[in-house]
Each structure stands twice: as C-alpha cells, then as structure tokens.
Amino acid sequence: xxxxxxxxxxxxxxxxxxxxxxxxxxxxxxxxxxxxxxxxxxxxxxxxxxxxxxxxxxxxxxxxxxxxxxxxxxxxxxxxxxxxxxxxxxxxx
Numbered sequence: 001x002x003x004x005x006x007x008x009x010x011x012x013x014x015x016x017x018x019x020x021x022x023x024x025x026x027x028x029x030x031x032x033x034x035x036x037x038x039x040x041x042x043x044x045x046x047x048x049x050x051x052x053x054x055x056x057x058x059x060x061x062x063x064x065x066x067x068x069x070x071x072x073x074x075x076x077x078x079x080x081x082x083x084x085x086x087x088x089x090x091x092x093x
Contacts, residue, residue, distance in 0.1 A: 004067050005049045005052075005053060005065075005067045005068065006045065006049075007042055007045040007046040007049050008046060008049050008050070008053065008071070008084070008087070009067065009071070010042070011030075011034055011046065011087070012071060012074075012075065012083070015030045015033065015034055016030065016075070016083070019033070027082075027083055027086055028086065031086060031087060031090050032090075035090065035091075043091070046087065046091060047091050047092075050084070050087055050088050050091055050092065053065075053068060053084060054088060056068050057080075057081050057084055057085075061077075068080075
C-alpha cells in the first residue's frame with residue numbers, strides 16, 4: 001500500500017498555499033472548493049488516504065509516517081491535525 005499521501009499533500013500545497021495564499025478563504029471553503037473542482041479520482045484517492053492517516057495522527061511523533069511528519073513540520077502539528085480532521089469529516093460522510 002502506497003503511503004505517500006499525494007492527494008493530501010496536493011490539497012495542502014495547491015489549496016492552502018496556492019489558492020489561499022492571501023488567507024481569503026476558510027478551511028471549510030477550501031475543502032468545498034476542492035470537492036467540487038477536482039476530478040473523481042482525486043476524491044477517491046483522498047478518501048483512501050484519509051482512512052490511512054486517521055490512525056497516523058493518533059501516534060507519537062516518532063512513530064508517524066514521514067510524509068505526515070513533513071506536513072507537521074511545515075504547517076504545525078495542531079493546524080495539520082485540524083485540517084485533516086475537517087477533511088475526514090467532509091469526505092467520510
């Protein structure tokens with residue numbers, strides 16, 4: 001199983017850094033935009049990745065996958081967790 005979390009990284013890079021570089025949108029608005037703008041394959045990928053990452057964010061820092069840890073280092077642990085939890089809430093409906 002590939003655990004590089006490409007769709008999650010894509011959301012962080014393209015939506016949080018790209019579209020929301022000026023801080024205009026809330027995370028919820030970005031998630032809604034992501035859901036409506038991206039193709040079905042990205043949607044399926046992020047659902048699969050969120051299922052894998054759900055357990056990752058509950059681990060100690062030294063046990064976490066390096067790809068999630070890189071998000072922690074770049075965006076902060078609490079912010080990353082909150083965004084992932086909001087993504088899970090939206091896509092696990």
